[in-house]
Amino acid sequence: MAFAYNAQAFPVLTLLFSSMFAIGLANYDFNWGSTTWNKTNFPYTHPPNATHTSNRFIVGGSENWHYGFNYMDWARNNTPFFVNDTLVFKYDPPNANSTGFPHSVYLFPNYWSFIKCDFRKAKRIADPSEGAGGGFEFVLKKMQTYYFGCGEHKGIHCKTGNMKFAVMPLKHWRF
Ligand SMILES: *[C@@H]1O[C@H](CO)[C@@H](O)[C@H](O)[C@H]1NC(C)=O
Ligand SMILES: *[C@@H]1O[C@H](CO)[C@@H](O)[C@H](O)[C@H]1NC(C)=O
Ligand SMILES: *[C@@H]1O[C@H](CO)[C@@H](O)[C@H](O)[C@H]1NC(C)=O
Ligand SMILES: *[C@@H]1O[C@H](CO)[C@@H](O)[C@H](O)[C@H]1NC(C)=O
Ligand SMILES: [Cu+2]
Numbered sequence: 001m002a003f004a005y006n007a008q009a010f011p012v013l014t015l016l017f018s019s020m021f022a023i024g025l026a027n028y029d030f031n032w033g034s035t036t037w038n039k040t041n042f043p044y045t046h047p048p049n050a051t052h053t054s055n056r057f058i059v060g061g062s063e064n065w066h067y068g069f070n071y072m073d074w075a076r077n078n079t080p081f082f083v084n085d086t087l088v089f090k091y092d093p094p095n096a097n098s099t100g101f102p103h104s105v106y107l108f109p110n111y112w113s114f115i116k117c118d119f120r121k122a123k124r125i126a127d128p129s130e131g132a133g134g135g136f137e138f139v140l141k142k143m144q145t146y147y148f149g150c151g152e153h154k155g156i157h158c159k160t161g162n163m164k165f166a167v168m169p170l171k172h173w174r175f
Contacts, residue, residue, distance in 0.1 A: 054084040058135070064090040065103055065131060065150070067161035075165040083169045087138045087148075091131030102128035103163070105136060106151040114147035114166060117158035124151060140169040
């Protein structure tokens, strides 16, 4: 039990930690004091798009939205997200492919339901057919933490297939 708990909690805590860094950076204007961080080791891999107000992200990149890919790592590697950025979930519709399992997209109401993959109060924002073609698009409209998960196979895709991640979009920086 303790092992399972730690295994699930660790990546989330890491994610929240890097989100805190992001917020601190936005608010305190690169004032790092005595920290040893620099541009090379800073966890951000892309700058905000200065010429445009929003970016589009295919969730999972070329992997799209499927069982077994680590979406927590994907989200961490694509930090930061900004208000009005769009996430695109691409997945095969049911029965399009005999080898494919259907997927969906849910929003969890809070951290603990996300950690436990408890879908009882989660809101389905895309059904199994909506990931086809160009995919299902979701705009990060608010500066809040969004908890996403796949609700298929009684939560197994979320629990053991890593089909969940959280993002905390920031306001665009003004220099
Ligand atoms: C920045 O951090 C990287 C990785 O820790 C290190 O290799 C590099 O020398 C650092 N650069 C500066 C200018 O401190
Ligand atoms: C940034 O905005 C430009 C101008 O619209 C666009 O062409 C480019 O694809 C955007 N970059 C990213 C990473 O979304
Ligand atoms: C997001 O987009 C809406 C609609 O275009 C706009 O009114 C709002 O100011 C934008 N918010 C941010 C933080 O860019
Ligand atoms: C079915 O899956 C295979 C292998 O993943 C893929 O190459 C093919 O395009 C899929 N077919 C459809 C109709 O999605
Ligand atoms: Cu799934």
